[in-house]
Amino acid sequence: MTKQAERLLADPCVRSQAVAVLRETYLADVDQHSLMERLGLAGYESASGVGDVEDQGKEAGPAARRTAALSRIVRDAALAAKVKTLHGDRCQVCGLQLLTRFGTYSEAAHIRGLGRPHNGSDELPNLLVLCPNHHVQFDTLAIYIDTEGIVRSTADGDPLGELRRHPAHQISAAHLRYHRALCGRDTTGHTTQGDSRTSRPMDSTPISSVSER
Numbered sequence: 001m002t003k004q005a006e007r008l009l010a011d012p013c014v015r016s017q018a019v020a021v022l023r024e025t026y027l028a029d030v031d032q033h034s035l036m037e038r039l040g041l042a043g044y045e046s047a048s049g050v051g052d053v054e055d056q057g058k059e060a061g062p063a064a065r066r067t068a069a070l071s072r073i074v075r076d077a078a079l080a081a082k083v084k085t086l087h088g089d090r091c092q093v094c095g096l097q098l099l100t101r102f103g104t105y106s107e108a109a110h111i112r113g114l115g116r117p118h119n120g121s122d123e124l125p126n127l128l129v130l131c132p133n134h135h136v137q138f139d140t141l142a143i144y145i146d147t148e149g150i151v152r153s154t155a156d157g158d159p160l161g162e163l164r165r166h167p168a169h170q171i172s173a174a175h176l177r178y179h180r181a182l183c184g185r186d187t188t189g190h191t192t193q194g195d196s197r198t199s200r201p202m203d204s205t206p207i208s209s210v211s212e213r
């Protein structure tokens, strides 16, 4: 590997993008999950990544289990509840507010997953409120959010609509870019020629300043 390639691949977004492009170009017909696992790239085929995620606030298990759980990723249940309340349990992609016998239901999705190799953070700007269908599609990289805040199909780029927003819920442009890179659709983060350091910084995209009325 050349020095330049090595330097480029040290950037997690560039690395994710590279894995996605290779996968799409040469390995599209192979079972993605087992392929990534065999290549030592487990987790690159999903937005959430690999690793046990534990919900904080649940009843504590027996001592042995608590010891074993030390290395687990803690997910803040209160934070998830907060973002769902802000959006009134409405999916930020389609606006669906799913009704159950016991009230409305939505899911809090991490944009940059908590699991390996993504190691995302459990914080408000890294969350989206989604319906179960769009959560699955976001996690399996079937949809992504472009730099203008438009939700698009990864396969053909078709727009599904604008991401719904709440003024009290700032979304990290850097995390959205990371997810796009996983989808192989990061067009802002790398240059095709010249020095990679001239590429735009992650946070320069206008998305975090856009808010819904």
Ligand SMILES: [Zn+2]
Pocket (backbone or CB within 6 Å): 091, 092, 093, 094, 095, 096, 130, 131, 132, 133, 134
């Ligand atoms: Zn939805």
